[in-house]
Amino acid sequence: MKKITLNNFGNSEQMKLNEVDDLSPNDNQVLVKHMAIGVNFIDIYQRSGLYPLNLPSGLGLEASGIVEAVGENVKNFKEGDRVCYCNGPVGAYSTHNLVPENLLIHLPNEIEFETISGGFLKGLTAYFLLHDVYNVGKGDTILFHAAAGGVGSIATSWAKALGAIVIGTVGSEKKLQYAKSNGCDHVINYTTSSFKDEVDNITNKDGVSVVYDSIGKNTIEDSMDSLKRRGLLVSFGNASGVPDPINILDLMKKGSIFVTRPTLFDYVKTREQLDTASNSFFEALINKNVKIDIQQRYNLIDVAKAHDALSNRETMGATIIIP
Ligand SMILES: NC(=O)c1ccc[n+]([C@@H]2O[C@H](COP(=O)([O-])OP(=O)(O)OC[C@H]3O[C@@H](n4cnc5c(N)ncnc54)[C@H](OP(=O)(O)O)[C@@H]3O)[C@@H](O)[C@H]2O)c1
Numbered sequence: 001m002k003k004i005t006l007n008n009f010g011n012s013e014q015m016k017l018n019e020v021d022d023l024s025p026n027d028n029q030v031l032v033k034h035m036a037i038g039v040n041f042i043d044i045y046q047r048s049g050l051y052p053l054n055l056p057s058g059l060g061l062e063a064s065g066i067v068e069a070v071g072e073n074v075k076n077f078k079e080g081d082r083v084c085y086c087n088g089p090v091g092a093y094s095t096h097n098l099v100p101e102n103l104l105i106h107l108p109n110e111i112e113f114e115t116i117s118g119g120f121l122k123g124l125t126a127y128f129l130l131h132d133v134y135n136v137g138k139g140d141t142i143l144f145h146a147a148a149g150g151v152g153s154i155a156t157s158w159a160k161a162l163g164a165i166v167i168g169t170v171g172s173e174k175k176l177q178y179a180k181s182n183g184c185d186h187v188i189n190y191t192t193s194s195f196k197d198e199v200d201n202i203t204n205k206d207g208v209s210v211v212y213d214s215i216g217k218n219t220i221e222d223s224m225d226s227l228k229r230r231g232l233l234v235s236f237g238n239a240s241g242v243p244d245p246i247n248i249l250d251l252m253k254k255g256s257i258f259v260t261r262p263t264l265f266d267y268v269k270t271r272e273q274l275d276t277a278s279n280s281f282f283e284a285l286i287n288k289n290v291k292i293d294i295q296q297r298y299n300l301i302d303v304a305k306a307h308d309a310l311s312n313r314e315t316m317g318a319t320i321i322i323p
């Protein structure tokens with residue numbers, strides 16, 4: 001068995017591939033042999049120490065594969081089952097992981113291992129953002145940053161399927177074409193023009209119902225200024241850095257707006273929530289309302305290259321690692 005170990009926080013070179021002793025499951029644990037592993041921006045926050053882990057640590061939160069063995073108290077899984085997980089335990093960058101039964105999901109036969117590994121965490125994120133944080137539907141115009149990214153490409157096509165008018169932002173012309181082909185009604189290159197001004201033009205100065213902002217520091221101010229009266233800013237990531245503190249009086253001045261800073265893990269806290277989100281996402285995938293588009297594949301030994309490409313804004317769609 002092999003796994004990526006992190007001994008110090010820092011750049012991508014801190015991730016080391018090691019041979020490890022064979023794992024065997026206890027109690028409610030399930031031993032999963034990985035077929036494919038998902039790469040997410042949160043892995044970069046954890047590697048860098050922005051979201052600290054207890055070191056030494058494994059890395060990676062999502063993978064799919066086959067059950068190899070189960071602990072004595074496991075009830076719902078058996079050897080040979082096709083499974084996936086996206087809520088840890090940290091250590092998915094490996095050939096095998098021990099996953100508590102309550103975090104593991106049966107993978108429908110219609111969905112391939114590679115596909116789900118590229119988008120389970122991203123898809124459940126899109127689910128809770130579009131359904132639970134704000135219920136997106138017909139009549140909403142929404143702004144979604146990094147629309148060509150992993151979460152962005154799933155969420156924008158899903159929002160479109162829910163009937164919203166979708167404005168996406170991207171960092172390059174190539175990504176602009178990609179986001180358009182995923183169903184965005186309008187795409188703005190926010191590296192060459194002001195997205196706030198473009199949103200004003202598109203909405204006749206009304207603003208949007210909700211802004212989904214995972215960029216953070218560089219965009220949060222203009223995101224608030226892109227909202228309509230009593231609109232909602234959903235700050236759900238920090239790709240450009242942690243946003244500066246917000247002056248609460250500004251929420252009034254900008255039109256009695258709302259701000260929330262949610263994390264997926266508080267929206268799939270119970271088994272019932274995890275099952276509801278997973279089933280809804282699987283259904284959307286099987287019905288082709290959303291797709292997971294794997295644009296980058298790496299071997300486990302090359303995980304540093306995967307991280308560098310993601311943090312340097314070189315990727316589109318999803319990135320996976322083959323163990
Ligand atoms: N709160 C939650 O529960 C939750 C769950 C999942 C993901 N997230 C967040 O959602 C975001 C997307 O995650 P993902 O894994 O799908 O990543 P991703 O969107 O595939 O990659 C991040 C994208 O952010 C954009 N970006 C803008 N400024 C950047 C900068 N200075 N450095 C790096 N990237 C920059 C880039 O797109 P452009 O070049 O087009 O700008 C880049 O491709 C991340 O911020 C992540 O933390 C949050």
